[in-house]
Amino acid sequence: xxxxxxxxxxxxxxxxxxxxxxxxxxxxxxxxxxxxxxxxxxxxxxxxxxxxxxxxxxxxxxxxxxxxxxxxxxxxxxxxxxxxxxxxxxxxxxxxxxxxxxxxxxxxxxxxxxxxxxxxxxxxxxxxxxxxxxxxxxxxxxxxxxxxxxxxxxxxxxxxxxxxxxxxxxxxxxxxxxxxxxxxxxxxxxxxxxxxxxxxxxxxxxxxxxxxxxxxxxxxxxxxxxxxxxxxxxxxxxxxxxxxxxxxxxxxxxxxxxxxxxxxxxxxxxxxxxxxxxxxxxxxxx
Ligand code: NAI
Numbered sequence: 001x002x003x004x005x006x007x008x009x010x011x012x013x014x015x016x017x018x019x020x021x022x023x024x025x026x027x028x029x030x031x032x033x034x035x036x037x038x039x040x041x042x043x044x045x046x047x048x049x050x051x052x053x054x055x056x057x058x059x060x061x062x063x064x065x066x067x068x069x070x071x072x073x074x075x076x077x078x079x080x081x082x083x084x085x086x087x088x089x090x091x092x093x094x095x096x097x098x099x100x101x102x103x104x105x106x107x108x109x110x111x112x113x114x115x116x117x118x119x120x121x122x123x124x125x126x127x128x129x130x131x132x133x134x135x136x137x138x139x140x141x142x143x144x145x146x147x148x149x150x151x152x153x154x155x156x157x158x159x160x161x162x163x164x165x166x167x168x169x170x171x172x173x174x175x176x177x178x179x180x181x182x183x184x185x186x187x188x189x190x191x192x193x194x195x196x197x198x199x200x201x202x203x204x205x206x207x208x209x210x211x212x213x214x215x216x217x218x219x220x221x222x223x224x225x226x227x228x229x230x231x232x233x234x235x236x237x238x239x240x241x242x243x244x245x246x247x248x249x250x251x252x253x254x255x256x257x258x259x260x261x262x263x264x265x266x267x268x269x270x271x272x273x274x275x276x277x278x279x280x281x282x283x284x285x286x
Contacts, residue, residue, distance in 0.1 A: 003029040004114045005261070006107060008072055008153060009121030011039035012046070013055040015222035016170050016253050017120035022056075023254030024261065025064040029116060032107060034072035036121070037098050038091040044069060068110065070103050071095040074121060074149035075141075077156075078102075100149075104156035116261045117157050119169040122146040126184030127228050139185035146189035147196065154200055154212070163209035166261040167200075169193055170253075171214045171272065173280055181230040194272055201270030211269035213260050218248040218276030241285035243278035 005024045010017035010033040021031050035043050046052060047066070056063040073092075076082050076099040086092055097106055107114060123145035126138030150169050161167075174182040175190035194214060201212040219225065219234035239245055256275045259265055274280045 003116055003261075004032065004111060005029045005116035005118065006032045006034065006114050006157065007118040007120060008034035008074060008149075009036070009119065011035050011043045012223055013052045014250075015120065015224065016217060016220060016250055017118065018055070019250030019254035020118050020120060020168075020257040021066070021254075022058065022064050023251065023258040024116065024118075026058045026060075027258050027262065029261075031064065031066050032068050032070065032111070032114070033066055034070045034074075034103060037071045037073045037095050040069070040071045040095060041091075070106060071098040072100070072103050073098050074100055074153065075123075075145050076100065077152050100152045100156050104153075104160060107157075108160045113160050113162050114157065115162050115165045117153060117161065117165070117167040118257065118261075119150045119153055119167070121149060122170075122186070122189070122224060124184040124186040124189065127186050128181075128183060130180075130183045131185065131187065134184050139188065142185035142189045143192060146186065147192040150193060151196060151200070154204060158204050158208045158210060161208060161210050164263070164266070165208075165210040166265070167204070167210060167212050168257050168260050169197065169214045171197075171216045173216055173274075173276070175216075177280075179234075182228065197272065198270045205269055211260075211265070213265075213269060213271050213273060215253060215256055215260070216272050216274045216276060216280065217253045218242070218279055220248060220250055220253070222250075237285075238277060238279050241279060241282055242276065243281065246277065248275075248277055 007017050007021050025031050078101045124142035126134050171190045171193050174187040197214045204210050225231040253275045
């Protein structure tokens with residue numbers, strides 16, 4: 001039987017989540033996605049109106065199918081966690097069952113189980129502020145949306161994952177090297193995500209027989225990256241300094257994710273896989 005994947009963090013066709021969905025679909029997986037509640041309407045209407053049709057084309061010429069789109073806000077674990085002003089917010093009130101626990105329950109109800117879980121989301125309200133100027137609120141919000149969200153997804157989805165399954169998140173080298181401009185506690189959030197990848201690989205490996213890895217991706221002009229404000233500079237920097245002097249495509253990250261999720265990677269867990277044209281290996285630029 002084909003594999004079933006749930007990809008959290010798809011709201012357009014520009015980001016890594018979309019590219020991972022495509023690579024998994026090309027490899028024969030059934031695709032479910034979790035879309036941030038405030039972005040849901042526009043994503044679904046663009047999808048319906050055919051705006052993504054061109055980028056839905058798979059290598060065999062067919063169009064990627066998304067079996068179901070679930071509204072998701074990975075900052076909230078259960079309905080009890082949702083503050084009143086969010087509950088009644090116009091963009092949230094139109095959807096229901098979008099906390100992590102409820103989404104996992106809905107997927108279980110609809111499909112029984114999944115094989116692959118992808119976390120392709122991050123948010124840091126103060127990302128454009130240096131860490132030295134970041135508020136406690138901004139720092140904790142970055143960790144909540146970008147790191148704990150993965151712990152929570154795994155907590156709630158691991159019990160419905162088939163043994164031999166795999167989970168993947170996306171990280172960035174700012175966790176371990178200084179990348180000026182990646183602020184607001186986002187560098188801290190990625191460091192937490194990478195450390196958690198090891199601990200979760202142990203715990204989820206022992207308890208559920210699933211693998212946990214993260215991809216440290218090079219720069220991509222996604223919606224989230226454009227919001228940070230230095231993405232073009234990072235892309236130019238990489239083209240100039242990386243061992244492979246080409247622009248990184250989202251598809252290359254998608255394909256690496258498909259590999260990690262496949263039986264070809266059955267002994268790989270707890271790792272950070274660099275998919276960045278080799279930039280991480282450089283000491284100085286030449
Ligand atoms: P993206 O904008 O395509 O993806 C981020 C997604 O997170 C969006 O769909 C957004 O709606 C969603 N999101 C934000 N807060 C959420 C929440 N509370 N609940 C549910 N969804 C939420 O951008 P991108 O860049 O593809 O990001 C995907 C992952 O890749 C992130 O973890 C990012 O840090 C990572 N990454 C990106 C790099 C880049 O240069 N674009 C480089 C290395 C890692």
